[in-house]
Amino acid sequence: xxxxxxxxxxxxxxxxxxxxxxxxxxVSERTRQRVLAIIEREGYTPNVFAQGLGLHTMHTVGxxxxxxxxxxxxxxxxxxxDQLQIYGYGCILSCSGFEQAQKExxxxxxxxxxxxxxxxxxxxxxxxxxxxxxxxxxxxxxxxIPVFLINGAVEGNNIYCSVSCDRQAVYxxxxxxxxxxxxRILFLTDSRSYSAAEKRAGCEEALRQAGLDPDPSLFxxxxxxxxxxxxxxxxxxxxxxxxxxxxxxxxxxxxxxxAARNLRVPEDLAVIGYNNSTLAVCCEPELTxxxxxxxxxxxxxxxxxxxxxxxxxxxxxxxAVSCQLxxxxxxxx
Amino acid sequence: xxxxxxxxxxxxxxxxxxxxxxxxxxVSERTRQRVLAIIEREGYTPNVFAQGLGLHTMHTVGxxxxxxxxxxxxxxxxxxxDQLQIYGYGCILSCSGFEQAQKExxxxxxxxxxxxxxxxxxxxxxxxxxxxxxxxxxxxxxxxIPVFLINGAVEGNNIYCSVSCDRQAVYxxxxxxxxxxxxRILFLTDSRSYSAAEKRAGCEEALRQAGLDPDPSLFxxxxxxxxxxxxxxxxxxxxxxxxxxxxxxxxxxxxxxxAARNLRVPEDLAVIGYNNSTLAVCCEPELTxxxxxxxxxxxxxxxxxxxxxxxxxxxxxxxAVSCQLxxxxxxxx
DNA sequence: TTGTATGCGTTATCAA
DNA sequence: TTGATAACGCATACAA
Numbered sequence: 001x002x003x004x005x006x007x008x009x010x011x012x013x014x015x016x017x018x019x020x021x022x023x024x025x026x027v028s029e030r031t032r033q034r035v036l037a038i039i040e041r042e043g044y045t046p047n048v049f050a051q052g053l054g055l056h057t058m059h060t061v062g063x064x065x066x067x068x069x070x071x072x073x074x075x076x077x078x079x080x081x082d083q084l085q086i087y088g089y090g091c092i093l094s095c096s097g098f099e100q101a102q103k104e105x106x107x108x109x110x111x112x113x114x115x116x117x118x119x120x121x122x123x124x125x126x127x128x129x130x131x132x133x134x135x136x137x138x139x140x141x142x143x144x145i146p147v148f149l150i151n152g153a154v155e156g157n158n159i160y161c162s163v164s165c166d167r168q169a170v171y172x173x174x175x176x177x178x179x180x181x182x183x184r185i186l187f188l189t190d191s192r193s194y195s196a197a198e199k200r201a202g203c204e205e206a207l208r209q210a211g212l213d214p215d216p217s218l219f220x221x222x223x224x225x226x227x228x229x230x231x232x233x234x235x236x237x238x239x240x241x242x243x244x245x246x247x248x249x250x251x252x253x254x255x256x257x258x259a260a261r262n263l264r265v266p267e268d269l270a271v272i273g274y275n276n277s278t279l280a281v282c283c284e285p286e287l288t289x290x291x292x293x294x295x296x297x298x299x300x301x302x303x304x305x306x307x308x309x310x311x312x313x314x315x316x317x318x319x320a321v322s323c324q325l326x327x328x329x330x331x332x333x
Numbered sequence: 334x335x336x337x338x339x340x341x342x343x344x345x346x347x348x349x350x351x352x353x354x355x356x357x358x359x360v361s362e363r364t365r366q367r368v369l370a371i372i373e374r375e376g377y378t379p380n381v382f383a384q385g386l387g388l389h390t391m392h393t394v395g396x397x398x399x400x401x402x403x404x405x406x407x408x409x410x411x412x413x414x415d416q417l418q419i420y421g422y423g424c425i426l427s428c429s430g431f432e433q434a435q436k437e438x439x440x441x442x443x444x445x446x447x448x449x450x451x452x453x454x455x456x457x458x459x460x461x462x463x464x465x466x467x468x469x470x471x472x473x474x475x476x477x478i479p480v481f482l483i484n485g486a487v488e489g490n491n492i493y494c495s496v497s498c499d500r501q502a503v504y505x506x507x508x509x510x511x512x513x514x515x516x517r518i519l520f521l522t523d524s525r526s527y528s529a530a531e532k533r534a535g536c537e538e539a540l541r542q543a544g545l546d547p548d549p550s551l552f553x554x555x556x557x558x559x560x561x562x563x564x565x566x567x568x569x570x571x572x573x574x575x576x577x578x579x580x581x582x583x584x585x586x587x588x589x590x591x592a593a594r595n596l597r598v599p600e601d602l603a604v605i606g607y608n609n610s611t612l613a614v615c616c617e618p619e620l621t622x623x624x625x626x627x628x629x630x631x632x633x634x635x636x637x638x639x640x641x642x643x644x645x646x647x648x649x650x651x652x653a654v655s656c657q658l659x660x661x662x663x664x665x666x
Numbered sequence: 667t668t669g670t671a672t673g674c675g676t677t678a679t680c681a682a
Numbered sequence: 683t684t685g686a687t688a689a690c691g692c693a694t695a696c697a698a
Contacts, residue, residue, distance in 0.1 A: 013685045045445045050675030052382035053690045074407035081428050093426040095414050112378045226614050252615050282585050284617040346669045383691035386674045
């Protein structure tokens, strides 16, 4: 059932049918009703390929995410999809993993599908900050369509970034720990991403502010796995009285370590996680965690995306939302 | 840059370019190399709309899921996307929620995008079993393209189902509890879906097998929220010595209840969860949980999907994989 | 082995 | 207010 069939049934030309479908006002009410009735009866829907061929758009945005199984990412995708739906945009989802070559090829794949815009979720797309060429593929994509980063920062034309203020959040959290008399704060992270670096910077800043010298041995790269973190901490003897983790998973690992060592939490060991995931209320004691407000980030991003696609020229190239410390039972504040 | 440009640059016709792109063997090695070089140099990719227009396919499958933020679903999507990628298929993702009208309209939306196949993840798409008309929209979609259910069962032509043996799994888990002397087993679920009904049936079966009469007051519908489950259990006085939950979240809620009541786990209260999610190793004590093998389910489903799209006629309309009980510290077996 | 011509289902431009 | 027709970019049957 195509536009020709409808035209024939309605006794009009395809041009008229097209006008009716696209809500043009240059068609008499009488014909409109007749055509509409036929369309309804036959259950006709315009062929999106043919539409796309002519219009060069399919009302679709590409979403690239390193790992959709990660709770932070899947939540973000959920928010984004939900919002886009409202505006009538569909989502093509692709999972790139964390490797450069894969990221690049996945973006190529998405671009080849003629998406209207691209959303990159996760700070992994910001690169590690060492080599600017690392993010060239994003600038290159932005030559074709607007690119939106959620929790990421990349400089470039037609690139719109949104970040949560991770540095500030960690600065404040660690400062609070220090005020409570903690001396040796173990910083745990599983990545060298932009946001991981920001969080680390916030931690170091707080330490210096308090007149302490950041001890490199207390900044640790660990796997993002509860049991592995526990084992790792158990297998060594570094002394620390607080843990600041860049993800709830690692924080729970620290909690498991504390339980194994019979340390009291928060008396002997304070722990702060990140992302305020379900894990934070699942563990015992429940975990103080930093909420990075990803919902807000996602909503704002979609709003901006719609504005940019609508031709707006005054969309900010970068936005930041501040995080929120959710105090629970693993800290004494 | 389209096929005409490439043809011009290579000094051949568009037909030849098309042949090269599609790997036809009816083209001389010399021309192939020349054309390939130009294509490479210009970074040409065929326009998917134009391809789709003629071929009525875009090598894309639609994935419908009630809630991508749910860990079980996001894991499943991750597996499915990963496999489809290998076969060169892209994914259009849509989140329908749990309401009938939304499910139907989301499927319509996906169909209108001319996907090659549809994957429905989650037992919510099986309906509640009361009214067969509830799943008519799925049969209706299957008139156009093959439909694959992951963890769901719907009868119909061109519909392929896969389920984990939830009934059997719960039967065995509850039987194990009964063998250890548990008398009153509280069954917690948050839904009336097909799989929830299966799990309940397995529980009742085990009870009867042990000569016990299922007590309706011990089959409870609760919210899928840790704290709400805890509060609910605290607010009443039903006596039970074991909990069988249809999801890890509710099981952790029961664990929190036990902690609040100073019950020893598993001595005073045994708890079994479902899905074997990260939550299971996050809580304290760590949760015995039933792994429903969703990875296997997803892989098999994609294999079958590829087979069906490849024209195979002997793909089973329904497959089942057995679950696995992962014993941890909330049970005494 | 290569080229020509046609169809795919729209939208949009220009006439009527 | 309508209709005829030209793009849009590709695959492919048919010709050469």
